[in-house]
Amino acid sequence: MQNWTSILIILILGACGQSELSVENASTQFCDCFNYKTTGSVDDRLSPCLQELADMKTNEWQDSGLTDQDSLKNRIYKFSLNVMLHMTRTCDHYFIAINDLYDKAYPVDTTELNRNAIRELSTRIRTEVNRDSIKSLLHKKVYKLIQAKEFDLALRSIDSIKSLDNTDYGANLASAYIFNQKGLHDKAVVEIDQAIKISGDDNFKLYAEIAKRKKETSKK
Numbered sequence: 001m002q003n004w005t006s007i008l009i010i011l012i013l014g015a016c017g018q019s020e021l022s023v024e025n026a027s028t029q030f031c032d033c034f035n036y037k038t039t040g041s042v043d044d045r046l047s048p049c050l051q052e053l054a055d056m057k058t059n060e061w062q063d064s065g066l067t068d069q070d071s072l073k074n075r076i077y078k079f080s081l082n083v084m085l086h087m088t089r090t091c092d093h094y095f096i097a098i099n100d101l102y103d104k105a106y107p108v109d110t111t112e113l114n115r116n117a118i119r120e121l122s123t124r125i126r127t128e129v130n131r132d133s134i135k136s137l138l139h140k141k142v143y144k145l146i147q148a149k150e151f152d153l154a155l156r157s158i159d160s161i162k163s164l165d166n167t168d169y170g171a172n173l174a175s176a177y178i179f180n181q182k183g184l185h186d187k188a189v190v191e192i193d194q195a196i197k198i199s200g201d202d203n204f205k206l207y208a209e210i211a212k213r214k215k216e217t218s219k220k
Contacts, residue, residue, distance in 0.1 A: 023082045030083065031091035042097050081202060088209040095213050102210055105177065109147040118144050135164050142174050151178045169195035176207060185215035 037045035087094045121141040128134045138161045145154035155178055161171040172195035179188035188211040196204045 023079065023086050026079075026083045027086040027090060030087055031094060034091065034094050034097075042101065045097075081205065084206055085209050088206065088213055095210075098206075099210055099214065102177075102207070103181070106143065106146040108149065109144070110149065114144055114148055118148065118150075131164055135161055135168065138164075139170065139174075142171075146174065146178065151182060154178055167198050169198040172198070173204070173207070176211065180211050180214060183218060185211045185218070 034045055039045075088098065089095075118141060121137055121144065125134055125137045125141065128137060138157050142154050142157045142161070145151075145157060155175065158171045158175050158178075161168055165171075172191040176188040176191035176195070179185065179191065189208050192204055192208040192211065196202060196208075
């Protein structure tokens with residue numbers, strides 16, 4: 001998702017001086033562009049149709065005379081995040097695409113090799129005495145348990161991480177992923193909100209928006 005996010009930021013950079021480009025209007029333009037392209041990755045579908053618009057808006061921004069880089073970066077960040085959140089709520093094909101990327105964050109691995117790795121990690125965790133090392137091993141175990149679709153066992157390991165360090169927001173994000181996969185979307189949002197509170201990273205709001213849209217979709 002890195003490349004298309006960069007393109008979005010370039011577009012907003014060019015648009016900061018243009019009050020008529022609201023979040024809703026920018027979201028609609030992106031959605032129309034995304035819907036028109038039906039093949040390729042998320043990057044492939046967004047990049048070509050955004051370039052001309054990005055160039056136009058960049059020229060408008062340069063002509064506007066905005067020079068305060070700190071203020072500009074703050075406006076870019078807030079606007080671009082709000083556009084992505086709005087698209088997640090309103091642009092069906094876009095939601096399907098990013099939801100698919102989110103669901104594949106942990107590639108499925110139900111092989112015996114993965115299960116052996118989980119058993120080995122369990123052994124190392126029992127014999128390790130350093131708290132930071134234990135936490136690191138638990139994170140590795142959680143990742144592999146999620147890959148194996150052993151969600152309940154993964155949640156138990158996540159609880160162990162939280163007991164070692166209640167500021168480890170990675171544990172909250174892993175919990176949120178599991179709850180989303182189990183259809184417990186409200187619990188997922190609670191975990192994501194906690195991750196945002198701990199980390200101060202508003203970018204995680206995108207995960208919460210995905211969870212909320214998943215809940216709406218599941219009701220249909």
